[in-house]
Amino acid sequence: MDGNRRYARGKGKLVQEGHGDGYLALRRVLEICLRLNIRCVSVYAFAIDNFKRPQEEVTALMQLAESKLMELCSHGDLLQEYGVKLNVIGRRSLFPESVQAAVRKAEELTEGNNRSILNVCMPYSSRDEITTAVEDCIREVLAPANDFMSNDPIEEISEDTINSHLMSVKQGSPPLDILVRTSGVKRLSDFMLWQCCENTQLHFSNTYWPDFGLFDFVPIILEWQRSVWFRRQDVWLRDSHSRNR
């Protein structure tokens, strides 16, 4: 969800207004995803590095987070309408207590939903997620109960083990199919590095996030569908070829 500030500057608005428009874009695009029956959507709402921003902006973002989280999860609103479970992924202990409380409340409100998942990554860093997963894996294998097993549990640590300990995966996220980076930046910037480095389509869009909508999104979805279709064709052709031998 990149480009709120540049968008605001371009329109002569305040940075805070840019973030507000960014939230509207989130609602818009989220609704499109849910209508398309996309089962899991993850958004990069706030990076751990973003705490380096001017205090005024950070405070405004915290207030936005608090109010909009509750709005999204309230009765009759988007998440409830589509049966979406909200997961907040990140090192929430870095947030002020009021935001942490709002996060807990929002997650409680949508706990029972099971049609789709919305991962709001804040404050998030992929390296932090990977490090925490590795830390958890190591803690588990060092637990005293494991000392006398016949297979050394340390040797059981594999990439799949680490994968299953990632915060997002632990909360039910399936493998990542598509990653979209807006505002013309062609980098991953510490977002879901582990999840997107394999079997994920990367799309770099020049549109600033608050302007992002159906027009930008549909070509991405179509391309994904096309590649899935062609992959199935390839498999079918290969299978029929080996059958004919």
Added chain:
Amino acid sequence: MKSIFRAISWCQQLGIPQLSVYDVEGIILNNVETIREGVVTESPFKDSEFDRRHIHYPPTPPSSDYSESRPLSPQEDVSGGHIPFLTLCIPPLQSASRASKTPQSLTLNVLSREASKPAIASVARAIARTERRNSKFGVKDHGFKLSVNNLESYLEEKNGLAPPDFMIIHPVHPSKYHRSPIGLHGYPPWQIRLTEIYCNRFRKQYEARLMWFLPSHVSSTLLSSSFTEWEFREALDQFASAEFRLGK
């Protein structure tokens, strides 16, 4: 291979100190002797802080037949962890016109998927073993904690793999049916946090459409393209115009 030799020579001309080449199947790793014969003497390398490039080759289509990638390389660090990849040190070009610049040798890293997620798992196992040894020697257990900087030092420093500043994704065999969307094919995830990514798919898409009507084995050969100077220059233009805000 042609693409790699070209990339090596352009990087040397530009004074780029470190280049990594990656393909998921380990084909480059299997053909490292060819590279050695072409350009190189193997010697210990020094890590550099500057511009690092990386060229990444997506996998070839399933009809091609390739041998298994060779396992580990001479660069294993037993004490810290294992990031299996091969490093070659390429001596500077003999070029009279560049006498004003101090010639720099090029460090070439040859990577395959082993250097990716499996390497992180391998480092995790090594850390766990060290931690278990320490706790057996009576070091008081305060609950194991691992910091990002700690893991970073295992993965990136000393015998680790440094993060590239810039990545060029070059499909050697563009699909005969369709342009493939950009994918990373398993490149080491930790290192690409801030890496600028370049992939030009549109040129290949146009060529792919022209070849539609040809029988597949012909079009695959015709379409397979080496890394061109045009592509390299365009990639560098993209890198030059990129703005790094680093969260601020």
